[in-house]
Amino acid sequence: MTMVNFTDIYSFAPYHLLLASVGIVIILAHWAPRFVSTREPAAAPLLILLGMASYWLVPGLPEFPDPRHAPKPWxxxxxxxxxxxxxTAGLRLDSLGPWKKWGATARLLLIGMPLTILTVALMGSTIGGLTVAGAVLLGAVLAPTDPVLAGDVQVGPPQEGKEHPVRFTLTTEAALNDGLAFPFVYLGIIIALQGLHPEGWLAEWLVVDVAYRIFVGALMGTCGGWALGQVLFNVPRHAVLADTGSGVVAIAGVLLCYGSTELVEGYGFIAVTMMGLTLRRIESAHRFHRRLHDFCETIEHALTALLLVALGHVLPVLFADLTWTHVLMALILIAVIRPIAGWISLVGSDLSGRDRLIVSVFGVRGIGSIYYLCYAGTHMEFTNELDLWVLIGLSILLSTMLHGFSIGRVMDKIAD
Known part of the structure; x- marks a missing residue:
């Protein structure tokens, strides 16, 4: 008769220990701030910091994949x-007009973002000693305002109204600049592959990676939003699907739009933004828009929490290569480059001086930066990849801390 080893049966499985640790971190990050403030908790920085603490304090905890060596899951x-x-950002906007209020957004996208990319690239090559390709990629990865972690500065849910110019500008900037940063990510990859010889690749980059991919992304998203609107609100008219509240169908439509756009070599990020903007114009008063927003936001928050805890868990590993140069560069990006680039781009806009300052300062770095660097890393091996990951991780940590712990009071000011 075989004896049962009860030690084996009741031993701690590392995987279950990891699940419990993640659960505790997420609960604490949202619950603990309630003891000191009645505001919406600044969970993002706490998720990262508590994730770091779990790495150090919980023995036997399995490690998340290192994004430098296993970027695909990330x-x-x-x-x-x-x-x-x-x-979701596109879905939030109740009103797109008058077009004059897009002036600040256009300035941030057409002036502020390229200026940020150029300045960060120069900083990377001079202070950081990065290659030209690595410096360009660093600028492209860190330039966009993150649509995920910028939720606290964006407009409210559909049909809520009160779209303050500051919130409208930050929402539309975050919704569009991720897709518009992609040409510069490709530029970094091209330079790494072909060298700094623009006569061999500049024309193709401008025609394909800039003009064609942006146009196709916008077209596919607009058409996809209209088509999804017909499925949800108009066909069949006697049994409207939107009345069932089935948000999963809309999410399926988003994935279809994104995937099909990427298949025809367009920018999927631009497509899904345009899809949200277009869908919101169809039956705009229907309560389904609010339900769909809340459904999408719940998914977004769940995925974000897992990513930030995982990021916090791998930061101690990444920071093994941390130097004071990395710290200096991250601080310059957050405290100097983004605010100055934002301020310069908004000179002459309709925003007041205070509003211009808020928009310039609150350009949080986040999840989009992780995706772009993983995307580039899976397509080729960069000489400075270790430095890039340290800078990205540190920039996200500092940005979420500086912005996350101050945004509540600052946003209260614009309502005064």
């Missing part, structure tokens, strides 16, 4: 998170 989860966040 790429997939961050991509899904950004897709949902961009669609």
């Amino acid at each position: 790429e997939i989860v961050s991509e899904l998170t950004v897709i949902i966040a961009l669609f």
